[in-house]
Amino acid sequence: MYRSHVLVCGGTGCTSSGSQKIIDTLHEEIDKNGLSSEVQVVKTGCFGLCALGPIMIIYPEGTFYSMVKPEDIPEIVEEHLLKGRIVSRLVYKETVTENGIKSLNDTNFYKKQHRVALRNCGVINPENIEEYIGTGGYEALGKVLTEMTPEEVIQVVLDSGLRGRGGAGFPTGRKWMLARNIVPDADQKYVCCNADEGDPGAFMDRSVLEGDPHVVLEAMAIAGYAIGANQGYIYVRAEYPIAVKRLQIAIDQAREYGLLGKDIFGTGFDFDIGLRLGAGAFVCGEETALMTSIEGNRGEPRPRPPFPAEKGLFQKPSVLNNVETYANIPQIILNGAEWFASMGTEKSKGTKVFALGGKINNTGLVEVPMGTTLRTVIEEIGGGIPNGKKFKAAQTGGPSGGCIPAEHYDIPIDYDNLISIGSMMGSGGLIVMDEDNCMVDIAKFFLQFTVDESCGKCTPCRVGTKRLYEMLDKITKGTATLEDLDKIEKLCYYIKDNSLCGLGQTAPNPVLSTLRYFKDEYIAHVVDKKCPAGVCKSLLQYYIDADKCRGCTLCARQCPANAIEGTVKNPHVIDPDKCIKCGACIEKCKFGAIFKK
Amino acid sequence: MKSLEELKAIRERMQGQVGLREEDDTVTRVVVGMATCGIAAGARPVLTAFAEGVQEKGIKNVMVTQTGCIGLCKYEPIVEVIQPGKEKVTYIKVTPEKAKEIIDQHLIRGQVVSEYTIK
Structure with missing residues (x-):
């Protein structure tokens, strides 16, 4: 021992x-x-x-x-x-x-957390199936196969109130029920796992796959039993090499132990899982594009309906759930629907994992009960914002989501509350921004991402996001007019209403939500030609405070564009025509004499 | 895996291992003094004897751990058994043989082996 x-x-x-x-x-x-x-x-x-x-x-x-x-x-x-x-x-x-x-467990970071999906992460060796079994692993699968009917399994998941953790929040139990019943005489069904985590700043799925891969396999087998499928696919991005490796080890071990394969627990139930690697296209996280990609085609979405529950992978009824959703399933089966439903808010049950990033001290992964306030997550668990800066907003849901401004700091986070304030849960990436972040620049950043990632199949998304990006670019360069602001809003709604898939339908969200809460910042850019946060380069000028400058010449020697002139021991001056606004002089100045506005 | 019993067997075998990583107030702690004085007096084989004995007998809720010098170097190897809600018991000049006895009498049956405790 x-x-x-x-x-x-x-x-x-x-x-x-x-x-x-x-x-x-x-x-x-x-x-x-x-x-x-x-x-x-x-x-x-x-x-x-x-x-x-x-x-x-x-x-x-x-x-x-x-x-x-x-x-x-x-x-x-x-x-x-x-x-x-x-x-x-x-x-x-x-x-x-x-x-x-x-x-x-008594530190601020862990005290307020409640770990369900991340239960085993950081506790077990993910490459050893016996350690997973030692913490109760595969017991839920055993219970389901020997004691429950598929209908009972679906009922438990339904009663638990579990909703999809990938972003949209569709009730998981209903998804399973549809896949079980909608095509009564289907000869083949599939269970898929969406591990194509693509939101910038979100990495909870990667952590589950790396830290507890068996929980996903077990949950997929349970889903297979519930809907009547015997084959599963995990679609994981190739950019997650550690996750891919551990998943493959987990699948091999599960097969060796007879927990995947034929006649599991001697009950006659067969289930196997294959890995499919994605090349990293953001759109492949959309369910129909993901399935198209598994089929071996270019990852492009297709219109819904028909929904995957009816015609999914290879045109067969399929269930697709997110990694974190699956990670909750075995615990729900073992502890019961009531246990799960006792956590969270009225319409959002259980816990949610958030990936904290941006201007926050404890960058990392946290899991809290639904309904925890943003303030608790950021101030208490996240350790607050570095350098004593003030909280300005948090971006949730990545490029599909929106920002939560300081006025909603105390809103309990759940699916419906976030929608009501113009954001969304998304996969749970939480990017914290302080007073030094320019909201127009943030919106532009996310839009640049969707422009790059638009698959190009439908025009509203392909052309619309590009045009939207150009207008935002105009704003940050100080060449936009108030008319452009109205046009932007109109174009946003046009893209939302007319795009084929979730990527395009949600792409304007960062723009709309920053417009809603930070319109004054947009107007400052357009009318006053100023960037209040001091981010947008075209709207900034660098100056030297003549009273503070000692004439040490350090900045002049540092400037890559030779834009600073002056003689020793006399105040220096920046030539705005030559200045490239790189900020090298500010960093070097020992007297705090250089400022931008 | 052909049966739930097989799964259960693995779980029970692994639980002792993985269970060590849970923090729990109901656990009995066996603390072996492993400072220089303790090691010189033979604390290492004592520690191993406890670790192996607890595993062999499948005693649950016991963790074997170590500590530094408590200042009674002449009585080393010293072993403390701390059960929740009970007074701490301090064994002195422990040997692997005494360790086996302490496991059987104290950890399993709950009877303090008073002939080995500090007077």
Whole structure:
């Protein structure tokens, strides 16, 4: 038996900050100290606190070491693992108190979280099926196959109130019921998993796949039993190499253990899953485009109806759910619909995972009950905004969503509330913006994304988003008129109403919602030719404050365009015609004499 | 996998392992002093004896862990057994053999082996 477990995050975030090197060094040091039969090193999925990576937790003490470096490892092994003395200088500061080290679960980051979908992420080794089984894995599948009828399974999912976590929030149970009943004599049905997470800033699906891949396989098998399908496909983007690798390992292990394949648990139920890699087109996250892509064709959407429940993959009735949706299913089966429905708000049950990014201290993944306020998520769990800046807005739902301004900081987050204020849940990316962000620039950024990602099949989206982008560009360059603002709004609604698929129908949302809440900023750009946040370069001028400038010449030497003139010990001046507004002078000035407005 | 029993068997085998990673107030802690003084007095085999014994007998809700020097170096190896809601029991000059006895008597049957405790 291993008396101590050292858990090191092997998610994408920590891998890129060097956790593999940490693991290798750990193995070396543990061997050197003769502890290899007592101490187990476990490579897990994401713990959520990506900003502090690489992350390492040592059990049974539950000591949380953050930003670990390979050169710290010999000390940790000798002191903590050999002698039992916690190396407090390397411990996550929030857990250090006067009375010693407190539990990670009591820190602000974890205290208000409630982990259902992320239950096993950062706890188990995702490449070992037995660890998943050890935490109750595949028990839900066993229960479903031996004790429940497909109708009962669907009823439980329906009663739980689970809604699709991919963005639109369609009730999962209803989706399954339609797929089961709509074509009574179908010879073949399919279960698909949408792991084509494409929203900029969202990475919860990747974390589930990397940290707990079996939960998705188990849930898909349950869905297969419920709708009467024996084949599943996971459509995952090839840009997620760690997720792809762990999924393949998981599928192989599940087959080896007979949890996928023929006659599962001796009940006569067959189910198998294949992996399909996407090339990374955003539109392939749209359900019909995703299925077209699995079929081997160019990933383009097709009109609905017919909906996938009737004619989906290969024209057969199909169910497509998002990774996070699936991650909830086994827990719902085991703990019951009431348990799940007891969390959340009236119409949005359960929990939701958010990927925190942008201007926030604790960049990472959090899971909270539906109905938690934005303030709690950002201020308490997220640790607030860096450098004492003020919260301006949060963008949810990525390029399909909208922004939540400070006036709605205390709104309980759920599907319907977000729609009512002109945003949407989306997949759960939450990008925090402070007073230094220009809202027109943000809208332009997201629109640039949709222009690039529009598949080109329908004109409103292909041409419309391009024209919309050009108008926004005019605004940020200071050449737009108030008439353009009206035109923009009209074009937005035109694109929404006439596009073929969700990509185009939601593409104008960032523009509409920033127009709704930050119209004064648009007007400042158009009428006063100013960017209040100081972002849009064309509307800015750089100046040197003659009173503060000491004439040190540093800025003049730094300027790549030779735009700064002046003699030693005399105030310098910037030539606006030559200035390229790169900001290099501001960074270098030691006297704070250079400003932009 | 042909039956639920197979699944259950794996789960039970793995639970002891994965269960270590849960923080829980109902767990009995067996703390072995593993400072230089403890190690010099032979705490390492004692620690292994506890870890293996707990695993072999399949005792649930017990974690074996270690600590530094508590200042009673002449009594090392020292082992503390801390059960929730009960007074801490301190065993001194523990050997792997004594460890087995402590597992059988104290951890399984709940009877303190008073001949080995600190007086």
